[in-house]
Amino acid sequence: PIPELAESWEPSADASKWTFKLRKGVEFHNGKTLDAEDVVFSINYHRGEESKSSGKSLVTAVKDVKSDGKHTVVFLLEGGNADFPFIMSDYHLAIFPAGTTDFEKGIGTGAFKLVSWEPGVKALTKRNPNYWKEGRGHFDEVETIYINDVSARINALKTGQIDAMNRCERKTFHLLEKISGIKGINLTGTTHYTIPMLSDVPPYDNNDVRLALKLTVDREQLVKHILRGYGAVGNDHPIAPSQRFYASELPQRKYDPDKARYHMKKAGKLDHTFKLHVSDAAFSGAVDTAVLIKESATKAGIKIDVVREPQDGYWSNVWMKKGWTFS
Known part of the structure; x- marks a missing residue:
């Protein structure tokens, strides 16, 4: 994992205890300075019994999480796990200000602040002037439009309704590249497609x-x-x-x-x-x-x-x- 909000991390000898050192001087979108209590609150939110977080399954092995000063967080696991830092880098495990009750406001520490959001329709964000990564956040505003239909996405790009799109259909990628003003970018990624089975549900438990x-x-x-x-x-x-x-x-x-x-x-x-x-x-x-x-x-x-x-x-x-x- 690449250091972000955590600058460094160290395991115990059996990897059942992990100590994370937080980056200093990071601000949330509401102006609050990030500290260890925010991380403890957020992880406990994700792993709570009534939690609906998509990251809940990732932190089921966390037995306890606590702060050790303002910039140190200690995780106690059910057993040793050498991959724990990788797990903590998952995008589902968002970090919120301690005490957050309205999660739809999207208060985080990223390069763009949430202005408005229509679930399943679009989201409008503006540049965060206090983002801790200097020189990042290259646009004043970004509007993300959710278009699930492949044909509709392609038409939106062709007509200029949108400036960029991801998840281009492979069979049309080479055709789009031939259109004046459209540039296709083909990068080696880490995305993997899976076809998961619930191994605790018959007949997939066999x-x-x-x-x-x-x-x-x-x-x-x-x-x-x-x-x-x-x-x-x-x-x-x-x-x-x-x-x-x-x-x-x-x-x-x-x-x-x-x-x-x-x-x-x-x-x-x-x-x-x-x-x-x-x-x-x-x-x-x-x-x-x-x-x-x-x-x-x-x-x-x-x-x-x-x-x-x-x-x-x-x-x-x-x-x-x-x-x-x-x-």
Whole structure:
């Protein structure tokens, strides 16, 4: 992780205790100076019993968090975890001023302050003149418009309604580059697409079922047809081949319908129809991905029903609530 609000961190010998040193002189958007109590409050908010934070699952192993002076925060974990600093860098774990009750105001420490927000429609932000990173925040205002529909996003870019867009559909990327005034940027990223199963919910609580379904995915075909070559084959972990800690020594899991059928038969689920819940809200091309997985699974005699979910409400109503989804 790159130091941001925390300048440094140190583990105990068994990595069950982590001590973070905070950056001094950082201001929230409301003028309050960041201190350790803000971090303690925010983490306790994320991990609270009634919390609806998307980061709650990330901090379930935190047994206690406390301040040690104004600029030191100490985390006590249920057990040793060498990856704890990486977990704490997740964007879901936002830091708020201690005592915050109205989280929709979006009081943070970033380069832009929230001016207005219409959930699912748009957000208007303005530059934070007191941002701790000198020379950053290059625009006076930024309006972010939420356009889930791929065609609508492309039309907005073509007509000048928007100045920039992300998540460009791969099959149209090269066509957009040919339009005068539009420049496409293709960067090696760290985004990874997953198709998670709830391993505590039947039938996905059976390891043979999960393994069989993994073996029905023809990953090379997905990279070729869905990503249009703009990607790399995954291997059931989030570290990309371009990253420093990529586990190149791990055998690549490959498409193997015969082995998939063996494990599904072992689990006693060959006659079962698995529901794969999907929406392009997860990523552009998710629905087409599900269809290809369904087709490749038929060669193993495994039946998959692709359930197309609405884009609106997908993350709150479907993801990690249904047994098998896209992320």
